[in-house]
Amino acid sequence: MSETTFQAPDESQVAAALASQEKAEDAPTPADLKSPQSEDAPRPDGLKHNDRRILSELAGERKKRQELQAKLQEIEDRDLSEKDKLVKQLEEAKATAAKAQAEALRLRIAAETDLPADLHEFLVGADEAEIRAKAEKLKAATAAGTRRPQPDPSQGAKPDSTGPSQLTAADLATMSAEDIVKADEAGRLEDLKRQGR
16 A cells, blocks of 8 residues: 655645635526526426525535545544554563563673673573572582682792792791802802892
């Protein structure tokens, strides 16, 4: 169905149309010009001149009314189609808002339960309680299986482990002079010498 738009006439167009209509109604018809008879005199068709004029006016008014009804129907159809469009847009906006609220709820619960980001997608449910229960269940299941050990600094290779272990200034404070000389001969004071201590 193609949509047509109705543009309302402005005041000058309406005034001009009314003026021409009044002139047309007041103008004599060809029958008036032919008949020198009085208005009340019977005519061959059985109608008086005045009756004929009234019937003509009624026919004109009927035609105008039909045109106005057609325009009104056109406007109502256009408004209805616009209403349908607005209703559809409203439904889409409601669906988008509901989706955004569900996403915000899911992310809020994930943050509150400290659930890792890669597990957020598994939080689904009809309401907050159901989503929260699933978050707690996921948190418990992943905590036992993915616990990472903390690094032990006393184990493994040291950054400069090619030589003897180095002593610190605190170590020297507890050592005798003889032990300090032995440590120096063993190369355990090299870091302190570089630092100028």
